[in-house]
Amino acid sequence: MVAWIALDAIRGHKPSAMGAAIGAVVGLVAITPCAGWVTAGQSIFIALFITVCCNMAVAWKGYSNLLDDALDVFPTHGLGGIIGTVLTGIFAYDFFARNDPDMISRGEFFWNHILVLGMVFVYTFVMSYGLYWLTDKIIPMRVSGWNERVGLDSSQHGEEYGYESAPGLPTESDWFKGVEEN
Known part of the structure; x- marks a missing residue:
């Protein structure tokens, strides 16, 4: 939350309660994929890193007309979850391999996270497209x-x-x- 407000202030925006709330949510989204599996220092790094990335994505989205995302859902929740999952693959290895380091290598652990992330992309796209198609057949989604x-x-x-x-x-x-x- 503090990082989000500081980044807004650096860009010349007035600190606001809305910015604080968005920053708090981004911090929670950032640590959710690896909650309980990383140290306190790693969780602070993850939250700060993802907050900077998400704040820059929200700022970029504001300057471009490519995305129609009025509530900044993808730049905050989507990007935060993606980066959080990747960072889980980097930092959570020590938790999972502490009793049996030969069980899985650090590289395999990381690539498993990337594979699951790709599977989530495919699942989300297919289900979203299917639900959009079905809804459009029942009630047209676009006006004439x-x-x-x-x-x-x-x-x-x-x-x-x-x-x-x-x-x-x-x-x-x-x-x-x-x-x-x-």
């Missing part, structure tokens, strides 16, 4: 071109704000127009 041109406030909610004016509220048949029809 007509709705976008009119504006979502007017077309979806029947409301107008300020200078916005719609060419007319949608009829019942307009609500069910598909993307292909517009």
Whole structure:
């Protein structure tokens, strides 16, 4: 939390309660993959390292238009979990191999973590895509071109704000127009 606030201050942002909360969550995400398996010093290093990485990712995301992530979920939880898992493969070996160091080598232990990380990527992509596809079949996830041109406030909610004016509220048949029809 302190590292996140300090990094925000270094970049010229005013320290805030929101930044403190995000920093606390990132610290927890950072240590979760290896909680109980690393020393106190290693956990502090992991939390600081991941906080710096996640803070830079949030700052980069703010300057680019490549990602649509309003809540900064991937730069904080996603990246924090990925780096935390990799660092677990580096630091947790001593815990697992303390009774039988010949059981697994340090390299095998690390690559097992990378393999599991890859499996999580594939599983997450396949399940997310499948659920998105299923939801899109039940309820279209994208509004029609007509709705976008009119504006979502007017077309979806029947409301107008300020200078916005719609060419007319949608009829019942307009609500069910598909993307292909517009």
